Amino acid sequence: xxxxxxxxxxxxxxxxxxxxxxxxxxxxxxxxxxxxxxxxxxxxxxxxxxxxxxxxxxxxxxxxxxxxxxxxxxxxxxxxxxxxxxxxxxxxxxxxxxxxxxxxxxxxxxxxxxxxxxxxxxxxxxxxxxxxxxxxxxxxxxxxxxxxxxxxxxxxxxxxxxxxxxxxxxxxxxxxxxxxxxxxxxxxxxxxxxxxxxxxxxxxxxxxxxxxxxxxxxxxxxxxxxxxxxxxxxxxxxxxxxxxxxxxxxxxxxxxxxxxxxxxxxxxxxxxxxxxxxxxxxxxxxxxx
Amino acid sequence: xxxxxxxxxxxxxxxxxxxxxxxxxxxxxxxxxxxxxxxxxxxxxxxxxxxxxxxxxxxxxxxxxxxxxxxxxxxxxxxxxxxxxxxxxxxxxxxxxxxxxxxxxxxxxxxxxxxxxxxxxxxxxxxxxxxxxxxxxxxxxxxxxxxxxxxxxxxxxxxxxxxxxxxxxxxxxxxxxxxxxxxxxxxxxxxxxxxxxxxxxxxxxxxxxxxxxxxxxxxxxxxxxxxxxxxxxxxxxxxxxxxxxxxxxxxxxxxxxxxxxxxxxxxxxxxxxxxxxxxxxxxxxxxxxxxxxxxxxxxxxxxxxxxxxxxxxxxxxxxxxxxxxxxxxxxxxxxxxxxxxxxxxxxxxxxxxxxxxxxxxxxxxxxxxxxxxxxxxxxxxxxxxxxxxxxxxxxxxxxxxxxxxxx
Numbered sequence: 001x002x003x004x005x006x007x008x009x010x011x012x013x014x015x016x017x018x019x020x021x022x023x024x025x026x027x028x029x030x031x032x033x034x035x036x037x038x039x040x041x042x043x044x045x046x047x048x049x050x051x052x053x054x055x056x057x058x059x060x061x062x063x064x065x066x067x068x069x070x071x072x073x074x075x076x077x078x079x080x081x082x083x084x085x086x087x088x089x090x091x092x093x094x095x096x097x098x099x100x101x102x103x104x105x106x107x108x109x110x111x112x113x114x115x116x117x118x119x120x121x122x123x124x125x126x127x128x129x130x131x132x133x134x135x136x137x138x139x140x141x142x143x144x145x146x147x148x149x150x151x152x153x154x155x156x157x158x159x160x161x162x163x164x165x166x167x168x169x170x171x172x173x174x175x176x177x178x179x180x181x182x183x184x185x186x187x188x189x190x191x192x193x194x195x196x197x198x199x200x201x202x203x204x205x206x207x208x209x210x211x212x213x214x215x216x217x218x219x220x221x222x223x224x225x226x227x228x229x230x231x232x233x234x235x236x237x238x239x240x241x242x243x244x245x246x247x248x249x250x251x252x253x254x255x256x257x258x259x260x261x262x263x264x265x266x267x268x269x270x271x272x273x274x275x276x277x278x279x280x281x282x283x284x285x286x287x288x289x
Numbered sequence: 290x291x292x293x294x295x296x297x298x299x300x301x302x303x304x305x306x307x308x309x310x311x312x313x314x315x316x317x318x319x320x321x322x323x324x325x326x327x328x329x330x331x332x333x334x335x336x337x338x339x340x341x342x343x344x345x346x347x348x349x350x351x352x353x354x355x356x357x358x359x360x361x362x363x364x365x366x367x368x369x370x371x372x373x374x375x376x377x378x379x380x381x382x383x384x385x386x387x388x389x390x391x392x393x394x395x396x397x398x399x400x401x402x403x404x405x406x407x408x409x410x411x412x413x414x415x416x417x418x419x420x421x422x423x424x425x426x427x428x429x430x431x432x433x434x435x436x437x438x439x440x441x442x443x444x445x446x447x448x449x450x451x452x453x454x455x456x457x458x459x460x461x462x463x464x465x466x467x468x469x470x471x472x473x474x475x476x477x478x479x480x481x482x483x484x485x486x487x488x489x490x491x492x493x494x495x496x497x498x499x500x501x502x503x504x505x506x507x508x509x510x511x512x513x514x515x516x517x518x519x520x521x522x523x524x525x526x527x528x529x530x531x532x533x534x535x536x537x538x539x540x541x542x543x544x545x546x547x548x549x550x551x552x553x554x555x556x557x558x559x560x561x562x563x564x565x566x567x568x569x570x571x572x573x574x575x576x577x578x579x580x581x582x583x584x585x586x587x588x589x590x591x592x593x594x595x596x597x598x599x600x601x602x603x604x605x606x607x608x609x610x611x612x613x614x615x616x617x618x619x620x621x622x623x624x625x626x627x628x629x630x631x632x633x634x635x636x637x638x639x640x641x642x643x644x645x646x647x648x649x650x651x652x653x654x655x656x657x658x659x660x661x662x663x664x665x666x667x668x669x670x671x672x673x674x675x676x677x678x679x680x681x682x683x684x685x686x687x688x689x690x691x692x693x694x695x696x
Contacts, residue, residue: 004517012511053566113323113365115534115558117541117569125547131517134545206545207510208537208567216510251503251514258515259477259506 003129005248011133013244014141015203019217020224020236021148022195028231029155029168030188032082033093038214038221039100040193044070044200045209046107049118059121067197074193078186086185100214107211116209121202136206143202147195148237154191155233164188219262223269229279238280243268312356313346313628315618316384317611318375318399319414321361324561325391325608329413331601332609333357333388335593336616346619349626355615358382364395371395372402379406385628386411388614393417393480404430409630409637411614412436414607417480418443421654432634435655437617438610438646439580440666444659446484449554449578450491452668452680453528456553456576457497459690460525472500472519472550474539475530476507484530484555492528500524507533516542519550529554529577537567540671544571549693552576553668562603565674574693576670580607580646582678584686586665591686593645604676613644 023037044066051062081099085091122135155161167174167184175181207213224243228235246268247261254260272279317333319326337355340346345354360378364371371392378384379402387403390396391414400420403410410433412420418441423431439445460469473488475481485502492499500522503515512535519527527550531539536558543552556577558564564572582604583594593612597605617640622628625636642649647664649657657664661681668680672691679690 004514004521008514008517012513015511108322112327113320114561114563115537115567116563117537117567117571119569120545125545132520132546134542136545137513205569206542208534208541210534212508213510216508248514252518255501255503255515255518257504258512259504259509261514262506 004131005245005252007128007131007133009245009248010241011137011141011244012247013241014144015137015206016217016220016224016244017237017240018140018144018147018199018203019196020221020228020240021144021151021233022192022199023221024225024228024231024233024236025151025195026189026192027225028233029164030185030192031089031168032086032185032189033089033096034082034189034192035093035096035218036077036099036103037096037192037196038218039103040070040074041196041200041203041217042107042209042211042214043073043103044197045118045204045213046111046116048201048204049116049209052118053116063201066201067194070197070200071190071194075186075190078189082189083182083186086182100218104211104214111211113211118205118209120205134206140202140206143198147198148233151191151195151233160187164191216262220265223265225279226269227272227279229281232279232281235279235281310348310353310385310628313348313353313386313622314356314358314382314384315386315388315615316358316360316375316378316382318360318362318371318378318387318389319391319608320363320365321359322363323365324563324606325365325414326361326389328606328608329389329391329611330357330359331597332413332605332612333615335597335600335609336612336614336619340615340619347623347626348628355619358384360384360389362390362395362399364390364392364399368392368395368398372398375399375402379403379408384408386618388413388611388618389608390414391608393420396420400431400434404433407433407630409433409435409618409633411618413438413610413614416440416442416445421652421656424655425653432655433630435637435651436657437614437644437649438657438664439607440659440664441654441656442480442483444656445555445578445666446487447659448666448668449484450487450495452578453492453497453526453553454495455668455680455682456526456551456690457495459692460551463692464525466525468496468498469525470498470500470523471526471528472522472524473502473528473530474512474515474519474552474554475502475504476509476533476535477504478507478532480532481530488528497526505535507531507535509535510538512538512542513546516546516548520546520548524550526550527552527554529556531555532557534558537564537572540564540572540575541568542571543575544568544573551692554578559671560606560669560676562676564676565671570674572671573673574670574691576668576679576690579667579669579676579678580610580664581605582667582669582676582686584667584678584684586647586667586684587643587645589643590645607646610644610646613642613646613649617642617644617649 047066120136224239228239319329345352362371362374387410393415396415536556559577
């Protein structure tokens, strides 16, 4: 049972990490709580499905187009919806909730409420410590690691990253120094949504595509980023692994309570908020003000 | 004076004209953006076209065509939406009869509104016993409710155990195991509680070993941990009780993991043609109870399924039982020679109607009788992209159940 927990927790943690990194990034660098983050993940999954299954495009081409299209849409949404209300945090929150619901209803109209399946990029399973792991899940782990590394490089080794971090550090000073802070924020949103879109393309094949698919990961992601610390990338990664393991332990230790795994994750979030509001690696709320 | 007299004459002559019925309005209630609603509507269209081609329904010597009113209840997402929808169907659309419904919680709420308005409501989707118990305990209020399909939940349990016995017998024969090991994988929902308790009690008596109960959420997107645990326990059968999208996830992830265990039970998503695509062709060997398939349940079944497939390019699900509901209603109206609900109820109660899902005869709860010669139900298995009926074996057209090749 121990090896089952070790392997299952790691693989599921990888899936969650891929989803949580982008969400954490946009909060960390632009202080935007984008509730529609997983809705963009859903849009990418639908886009990928349409291109791959309906239009029968090559898997790589379909993935690239889906990621590019959803990223462009996110930039447009930033300009039209988020930017005008960005100075009011609660308005951003409400606006992004509305965006998520609009996308959900649009997909419901366009595709109906039916559940759709996306074929795996790589078929087959590998047995590790006696546990069967589909190759697609290993691919997710690899992509999550690569995405995290790439994000770190962009943020800490490029001028764009420097601008993003400077804007995040102090918006007014960055503005006074001549930076186009709105443009930087838009790039941060686009970058973050690109990560969500990558998650949509890579993760959706192991899940089911439907208009409500953005809600469950949203809740798990919130638990992860609160646990890891809002805005902290390494916190998101660690938080994702912890939640992955907690869920695996819940299922193995309490099979009849498997449905509680989401509730356990949320309970952790509440406890963290009460005991250590800044999470494992986040910035204390008081410092942010 | 003259003006008043003229007005009175106009009113007296106009009243019968406005009351004269030119069509029979039947509201089809279903979640129209979902496959359940699509089937409600498609089954009803088949019935409407067949009836109208034959000149309509004869009501006391006058033939009235059927007019369908499409009512999107959105009940999968919202019960209040469903109650608003049925209210609209009755008050604004002036529907004469109500047919459909899917989600038990929503249908229970819609049943109240239909009964308030003394409208005949023929159910074609919800299995909860409470709908029929209402009729038994408060007949005068709930007598206008009749469940056409599916059979009630308690009968689904009997059906699933009967078919499970068949699956276990095959495992004993092919794998030489006297006591096949069964893992119960049931979504966390009220409807599974009775079935789970019955399974835990009865399966050992049926010479099956129960390994345990795993309960993911009905909307879980990942069950790898549950399946890893079930695999580790050495299950031969995964007895599924799943109505939500988790049914697809279970089918797909069992296939991806190459599990040797067979999934059998109730898996609503596996009843749909779209299941194979939704599992990305990984749902092989998944089996589930079913209500309708291209087998000779009655002489009407195969022609209906073929006509449905030809017209809609997909197989019907049990929600297409709206066809039976409307045809049964036609028979009752023609026998009663009226559309008056109170006069139709006793006629419907005595009806023995040969439909596409079996011979429909209502019990005192207005539930269809289950069993051979009545509404027997089916079990189907996905075999290489095809949904193959395998139980009950005496029904003409069923084919053998298949086991995955040993690892």
